[in-house]
Amino acid sequence: MTFALVVEQILNGLQLGTMLFLMASGLTLVFGVMGLINLAHGSFYMAGAFVTATVTATTGNFWLGLLVGVLAAGVIGIVVELLVIRRLYDRGHLDQVLATFALILIFSEGTYMIYGSSPLFLSVPQELRGSLNLPFGISYSRYRMAIIGMGILVAIGLYLLISRTRLGMQIRAGENDREMIGALGVDIKTLYTLVFALGAALAGLAGSAIGALQSVRVGMGEPVLIMAFVVIVIGGIGSIKGALVGALLVGVVDTLGRIFMPLTLVTFMPPSQAMSIGSAISSMLIYIMMAAILAFRPHGLFGAK
Amino acid sequence: MKQSIKLGLGLAIAATMTVAQANEVRVGMITTLSGDGAHLGVDVRDGFMLAIEQSGNSDVNVIIRDDDQRPDLANSLSSEMVDREDVHVMTGLIWSNLAMAVIPSVTRQGIFYLSPNAGPSDLAGRMCHENYFNVAWQNDALHEAMGQYVRDQGYENPYILAPNYPAGTDALTGFKRYYDGELANETYTQLGQSDYAAEISQIRASGADSVFYFLPGGMGISFMNQYANSGADIPVFGPAFSFDEVIVGALGEAAEGVINTSQWAHDLENDTNEAFVAAFREEHGRTPTLYASQGYDTAKLLLSALEVAHPEDDPDAFREALRAADFASTRGEFRFGSNQHPIQDIYVREIVADGNGGFTNRLIGVAMEDHQDAYVGDCDL
Numbered sequence: 156m157t158f159a160l161v162v163e164q165i166l167n168g169l170q171l172g173t174m175l176f177l178m179a180s181g182l183t184l185v186f187g188v189m190g191l192i193n194l195a196h197g198s199f200y201m202a203g204a205f206v207t208a209t210v211t212a213t214t215g216n217f218w219l220g221l222l223v224g225v226l227a228a229g230v231i232g233i234v235v236e237l238l239v240i241r242r243l244y245d246r247g248h249l250d251q252v253l254a255t256f257a258l259i260l261i262f263s264e265g266t267y268m269i270y271g272s273s274p275l276f277l278s279v280p281q282e283l284r285g286s287l288n289l290p291f292g293i294s295y296s297r298y299r300m301a302i303i304g305m306g307i308l309v310a311i312g313l314y315l316l317i318s319r320t321r322l323g324m325q326i327r328a329g330e331n332d333r334e335m336i337g338a339l340g341v342d343i344k345t346l347y348t349l350v351f352a353l354g355a356a357l358a359g360l361a362g363s364a365i366g367a368l369q370s371v372r373v374g375m376g377e378p379v380l381i382m383a384f385v386v387i388v389i390g391g392i393g394s395i396k397g398a399l400v401g402a403l404l405v406g407v408v409d410t411l412g413r414i415f416m417p418l419t420l421v422t423f424m425p426p427s428q429a430m431s432i433g434s435a436i437s438s439m440l441i442y443i444m445m446a447a448i449l450a451f452r453p454h455g456l457f458g459a460k
Numbered sequence: 461m462k463q464s465i466k467l468g469l470g471l472a473i474a475a476t477m478t479v480a481q482a483n484e485v486r487v488g489m490i491t492t493l494s495g496d497g498a499h500l501g502v503d504v505r506d507g508f509m510l511a512i513e514q515s516g517n518s519d520v521n522v523i524i525r526d527d528d529q530r531p532d533l534a535n536s537l538s539s540e541m542v543d544r545e546d547v548h549v550m551t552g553l554i555w556s557n558l559a560m561a562v563i564p565s566v567t568r569q570g571i572f573y574l575s576p577n578a579g580p581s582d583l584a585g586r587m588c589h590e591n592y593f594n595v596a597w598q599n600d601a602l603h604e605a606m607g608q609y610v611r612d613q614g615y616e617n618p619y620i621l622a623p624n625y626p627a628g629t630d631a632l633t634g635f636k637r638y639y640d641g642e643l644a645n646e647t648y649t650q651l652g653q654s655d656y657a658a659e660i661s662q663i664r665a666s667g668a669d670s671v672f673y674f675l676p677g678g679m680g681i682s683f684m685n686q687y688a689n690s691g692a693d694i695p696v697f698g699p700a701f702s703f704d705e706v707i708v709g710a711l712g713e714a715a716e717g718v719i720n721t722s723q724w725a726h727d728l729e730n731d732t733n734e735a736f737v738a739a740f741r742e743e744h745g746r747t748p749t750l751y752a753s754q755g756y757d758t759a760k761l762l763l764s765a766l767e768v769a770h771p772e773d774d775p776d777a778f779r780e781a782l783r784a785a786d787f788a789s790t791r792g793e794f795r796f797g798s799n800q801h802p803i804q805d806i807y808v809r810e811i812v813a814d815g816n817g818g819f820t821n822r823l824i825g826v827a828m829e830d831h832q833d834a835y836v837g838d839c840d841l
Contacts, residue, residue, distance in 0.1 A: 167657040272498035286691040
């Protein structure tokens with residue numbers, strides 16, 4: 156186990172973390188501001204990836220595909236908010252879960268009808284292929300490095316948006332007291348639509364970026380959605396800062412656990428057994444961490460109250 | 461007058477219905493039609509149904525259900541098939557963890573199971589059953605052939621990788637049965653994992669001279685895509701499951717030149733296979749994968765045994781007819797060993813440009829002839 160390898164694995168963890176952050180920030184904003192549990196968030200991730208793959212395949216330009224993918228996810232977010240989500244704000248969480256679960260099925264089946272069951276292929280743009288040589292003999296994939304960079308930019312952008320702009324002020328006010336902000340004359344309906352679309356676009360960005368690394372297929376959003384929920388529970392629901400810290404924590408713990416858990420076990424049991432037990436434990440690790448954090452901080456790391 | 465015509469028509473219809481029901485064979489197909497592994501199940505289904513349609517045998521009634529790659533769902537669907545649909549024969553399962561959850565209980569209830577894919581080692585050995593036939597292969601087969609190939613090519617330090625489920629352990633066990641040298645490392649990943657950054661970093665740092673991986677479906681696309689983009693240049697090898705036509709099509713040039721082992725190839729030269737590949741392309745507009753050939757062979761085997769006996773009226777004669785395997789297989793010659801798993805040739809294929817801007821598998825040789833699984837001795841049949 157060399158130093159370079161450990162650094163590389165930490166970078167892998169950070170890359171997973173930044174991708175989770177893109178998903179979790181939208182999820183936590185929507186939950187914090189509107190009080191809505193949106194299970195269909197993974198569908199925006201999938202929609203972004205599919206649109207990016209289609210546009211890239213027809214135009215041959217990944218960056219154009221990425222842009223269109225993100226915009227399309229945002230637009231789909233607006234449509235879904237206007238048609239369905241808007242009716243759910245005043246209802247209980249069970250109704251929200253049922254309705255947004257139905258949306259997952261509709262999106263999955265719809266995508267299946269359009270694209271079929273074969274996965275689509277999206278390749279990493281030419282300029283980001285190969286790996287980057289860093290000091291101390293570390294080499295790391297350019298594309299994954301770019302995802303980390305993009306995640307940092309989005310985090311800074313969201314921070315500025317929330318703390319420095321009028322829209323951000325309204326979002327923060329909305330988190331604290333929904334009725335009061337409406338009474339003060341803020342157009343709450345438009346605000347909700349905007350926040351929802353922002354969340355959807357961020358999910359679409361994550362899906363498009365990851366689509367180039369993995370296969371673009373129906374149902375790709377759900378596993379990520381589950382991890383994103385873990386992230387917002389750890390970070391504290393409604394907190395962007397919590398989403399960032401939670402996402403990086405989950406990303407690094409999951410990645411390092413997957414590698415080091417079997418390696419630790421291998422010192423005192425046969426390799427094949429160590430491998431299977433180690434990978435079983437490491438897949439539970441983030442949930443164990445979530446339980447431990449909730450035991451000490453029931454509202455998450457940065458949760459209100 | 462009108463009334464009597466109606467009545468007569470009604471009687472006639474009722475009469476044909478009872479006749480049809482008497483000879484009807486109900487086949488329950490539980491397979492994976494959605495999610496990451498969807499194209500495997502879709503191809504098994506399409507290959508199977510192609511053979512049924514070509515036969516014109518209207519007595520065969522196939523009931524198809526999607527298991528979503530979930531063992532719990534597969535289990536409840538199989539209860540539905542047995543209790544409510546009253547099936548005589550079952551088929552379709554893709555994944556070995558689902559196969560282990562379903563097959564032992566249905567064969568115990570007197571239903572025939574013809575596996576078009578999953579071939580876990582337990583079902584070939586100590587848990588073999590007279591009503592269970594595997595038409596594809598025992599799980600280890602293609603990996604054993606690759607283990608031998610990698611050793612023969614003079615590689616001395618392969619890094620081997622598979623998902624953590626019964627077929628994954630069978631894969632690495634099979635590889636190691638014929639590759640007896642040093643291993644750089646042996647890694648089990650999550651079933652359905654889509655990001656392999658951590659494993660690829662390990663591979664690059666391990667000093668391995670080759671990589672062998674078994675990652676079927678979307679897992680294979682994700683891994684190879686990320687591997688090629690990471691700048692790693694250690695040569696990769698695998699079974700056909702990691703490099704079927706769908707995966708090769710999705711990977712493009714990232715997979716060019718990769719060697720893989722298969723019990724079948726779309727350019728395998730025999731009349732049955734040429735007709736099958738042409739008919740499948742005609743019907744579905746794509747080149748069949750090995751899964752489609754397995755579905756097709758499974759249906760052919762079923763149809764050949766139905767010529768002899770009905771599975772409910774005379775199960776012993778039906779079973780004997782299955783054992784005889786008297787059908788034209790896409791693999792050329794086909795026969796069962798005593799544990800009712802195939803004894804067959806395993807081929808070597810290479811991924812090449814297909815001349816139309818895409819990539820495809822090309823048959824380049826035979827890895828093993830008349831290969832039989834290692835578990836036949838544990839089976840009491």
